[in-house]
Amino acid sequence: MMSGVKRILVGIKRVIDFSVRVRVKPDGSGVVTDGVKMSINPFDEIALEEALRIRERGLADEIIAVGIGPAEAQQQLRTALAMGADRAVLVQIEQPLEPLAIAQVLFKLVQQHEPQLVILGKQAIDDDNGQTGQMLAALWDRPQATFASRLELDGAKARVTREVDAGLETIEVDLPAVVTTDLRLNEPRYVKLPDIMKAKKKPLELTTPAALGVTLPAASVHTLKFEPPPVRARGVRVASVAELVAALEQRGVL
Amino acid sequence: MSAVLIIAEHAHGRLNPSTAKCVSCAQALAADGGSGIDIAVLAADAATVAAQAAALQGIRRVLTVERPENAEALAAVLAPQIVALAPAYTHVLGPSTTFGKDLMPRVAALLGVSQISDIMTVQSVRRFLRPIYASNVVVMVEATGRIVVATVRTASFQPAASVTGAAVPIEAAKLQVALPTHTRFVSRSQVDAARPDLQTAARVVSGGRALASADNFQILYRLADALGAAVGASRAAVDAGYVPNDLQVGQTGKIIAPELYLALGISGAIQHLTGIKDARTIVAINKDGEAPIFEVADIGLVGDLFQLVPELEALIRARTKAKGLP
Ligand SMILES: Cc1cc2nc3c(=O)[nH]c(=O)nc-3n(C[C@H](O)[C@H](O)[C@H](O)COP(=O)(O)OP(=O)(O)OC[C@H]3O[C@@H](n4cnc5c(N)ncnc54)[C@H](O)[C@@H]3O)c2cc1C
Ligand SMILES: Nc1ncnc2c1ncn2[C@@H]1O[C@H](COP(=O)(O)O)[C@@H](O)[C@H]1O
Numbered sequence: 001m002m003s004g005v006k007r008i009l010v011g012i013k014r015v016i017d018f019s020v021r022v023r024v025k026p027d028g029s030g031v032v033t034d035g036v037k038m039s040i041n042p043f044d045e046i047a048l049e050e051a052l053r054i055r056e057r058g059l060a061d062e063i064i065a066v067g068i069g070p071a072e073a074q075q076q077l078r079t080a081l082a083m084g085a086d087r088a089v090l091v092q093i094e095q096p097l098e099p100l101a102i103a104q105v106l107f108k109l110v111q112q113h114e115p116q117l118v119i120l121g122k123q124a125i126d127d128d129n130g131q132t133g134q135m136l137a138a139l140w141d142r143p144q145a146t147f148a149s150r151l152e153l154d155g156a157k158a159r160v161t162r163e164v165d166a167g168l169e170t171i172e173v174d175l176p177a178v179v180t181t182d183l184r185l186n187e188p189r190y191v192k193l194p195d196i197m198k199a200k201k202k203p204l205e206l207t208t209p210a211a212l213g214v215t216l217p218a219a220s221v222h223t224l225k226f227e228p229p230p231v232r233a234r235g236v237r238v239a240s241v242a243e244l245v246a247a248l249e250q251r252g253v254l
Numbered sequence: 255m256s257a258v259l260i261i262a263e264h265a266h267g268r269l270n271p272s273t274a275k276c277v278s279c280a281q282a283l284a285a286d287g288g289s290g291i292d293i294a295v296l297a298a299d300a301a302t303v304a305a306q307a308a309a310l311q312g313i314r315r316v317l318t319v320e321r322p323e324n325a326e327a328l329a330a331v332l333a334p335q336i337v338a339l340a341p342a343y344t345h346v347l348g349p350s351t352t353f354g355k356d357l358m359p360r361v362a363a364l365l366g367v368s369q370i371s372d373i374m375t376v377q378s379v380r381r382f383l384r385p386i387y388a389s390n391v392v393v394m395v396e397a398t399g400r401i402v403v404a405t406v407r408t409a410s411f412q413p414a415a416s417v418t419g420a421a422v423p424i425e426a427a428k429l430q431v432a433l434p435t436h437t438r439f440v441s442r443s444q445v446d447a448a449r450p451d452l453q454t455a456a457r458v459v460s461g462g463r464a465l466a467s468a469d470n471f472q473i474l475y476r477l478a479d480a481l482g483a484a485v486g487a488s489r490a491a492v493d494a495g496y497v498p499n500d501l502q503v504g505q506t507g508k509i510i511a512p513e514l515y516l517a518l519g520i521s522g523a524i525q526h527l528t529g530i531k532d533a534r535t536i537v538a539i540n541k542d543g544e545a546p547i548f549e550v551a552d553i554g555l556v557g558d559l560f561q562l563v564p565e566l567e568a569l570i571r572a573r574t575k576a577k578g579l580p
Pocket of ligand 1: 559
């Protein structure tokens with residue numbers, strides 16, 4: 001291989017599907033998950049798609065999809081295998097972990113598999129934390145290129161265009177590095193039925209933090225209560241632009 | 255007793271308004287009679303930004319960290335310097351802008367704690383409210399680590415006022431920190447400085463997929479000009495290439511809190527609504543009377559935007575003229 005990378009690690013988090021209107025349990029202890037559709041975090045689909053395209057350009061040999069979560073998270077890893085990942089690892093743990101702990105587990109996997117590139121989502125759409133990639137890069141003492149909308153590999157370097165508040169920013173990082181995906185990086189492919197069949201034969205390794213030798217840090221953030229957000233009062237309907245302007249004047253915003 | 259360090263966001267010698275919002279959040283923390291709020295300005299040349307920071311009401315002092323490597327805000331370069339400043343503080347805050355979202359988790363990890371992302375409300379020095387699930391859920395969280403590292407949801411806080419004349423001390427911090435060279439700035443797109451900034455504008459006019467082309471967005475820009483408004487967009491409009499990415503409003507774009515928000519041809523997906531929940535007045539124009547945007551709109555108008563938006567622009571301009579307004 002000319003100037004590519006040997007291995008890419010991709011994070012695959014199992015989350016409530018983006019189309020679900022999430023509701024808080026009446027006792028405020030969490031959100032309703034019974035009978036709710038679960039999916040791969042959309043940003044992680046984008047991460048995997050990018051890895052697949054890099055491999056398809058002949059610039060990577062192997063893609064490992066890694067998930068940390070309950071046994072059910074194997075479903076999302078199977079989907080990742082069907083999309084085209086070569087193998088998958090589930091670090092099984094029932095209770096949710098905070099971002100620093102996730103980053104520590106990922107760091108252990110990075111030490112074990114020595115990828116040249118780790119691609120994660122910019123945020124998981126359940127907890128909306130947006131921390132893990134930056135934390136992994138910090139623990140690993142390697143570059144981070146967050147919110148990527150374009151990724152070009154160039155030998156031992158990567159050039160990444162990032163979606164920032166002021167527009168687009170391009171940085172260059174030495175590999176290995178952590179990249180987190182933004183929406184415009186690519187459009188993930190759909191999984192085809194034969195690929196689902198093929199994916200059943202691909203290796204999906206089950207392990208645990210303890211088996212990996214990770215001592216999870218003491219939690220630094222505790223969630224005490226879940227609440228529904230305040231609702232906006234219902235508004236008015238107007239029938240014309242003139243009525244609209246009058247309503248705006250009445251509210252004192254014009 | 256809390257001691258809060260705020261990491262200033264700045265570019266081209268100008269302090270970003272997000273920093274003044276962090277000061278308001280920090281003031282809520284310091285309500286326990288804490289020892290104060292400092293602002294750190296990391297820059298190649300910090301003087302002009304430091305002077306702006308020093309004018310913010312309620313702070314104790316400004317620390318400058320000047321190094322040529324700080325010319326661009328690269329998280330991997332800034333983080334170890336912030337970590338070197340951190341031992342004197344109970345809290346380190348940054349804004350939940352792309353600057354803070356990139357930087358603060360790296361700082362948190364180096365300090366051995368998870369970050370509190372997007373503080374909406376300060377309940378006590380260690381208890382905060384923050385949104386999850388695209389703001390469909392609000393959680394109360396407690397930070398129990400040895401230091402609190404957090405980003406501040408800028409739409410939830412008013413900016414602290416600037417006072418002229420009463421500036422606080424500006425001190426140069428001398429740090430012995432080795433900086434990595436593995437991350438290098440290459441280039442940045444030009445910002446359209448002629449228009450109000452989406453994140454701070456009092457009025458925002460946003461368009462969705464219904465606009466159907468970049469050219470059609472011109473009718474929106476004209477309305478925005480008539481209103482003195484910034485322009486925003488839904489993800490669908492950005493994905494389709496009608497407008498640049500920095501106009502995206504929503505869960506994974508910008509979270510804004512203008513006085514007036516006009517959603518034109520936007521259906522009102524939860525991911526979009528997250529970005530506008532704090533707007534004072536939401537107006538929706540949509541040809542589908544059942545569109546979810548009407549559930550949150552204060553004023554709704556059902557109809558074709560290609561007809562209604564030019565009409566609205568004409569009416570606003572006529573009104574401005576009649577009142578002799580600028
Ligand atoms: C991970 C993830 C993150 C996301 N993040 C965001 C985000 O940050 N921001 C965001 O906006 N979205 C986000 N989305 C996308 C979101 O789910 C919706 O797909 C998107 O907001 C829809 O954009 P839209 O309202 O412009 O388009 P549509 O949903 O297609 O709505 C178009 C609307 O225009 C109306 N219309 C059509 N023609 C006319 C006309 N002539 N006059 C008047 N009305 C007309 C239609 O009735 C319709 O209501 C995200 C999705 C995912 C999965
Ligand atoms: N439990 C997990 N399993 C696998 N990847 C994860 C997990 N949690 C977070 N990640 C990765 O980190 C990204 C950012 O997550 P977060 O920091 O939680 O918003 C996600 O898009 C994933 O790529």
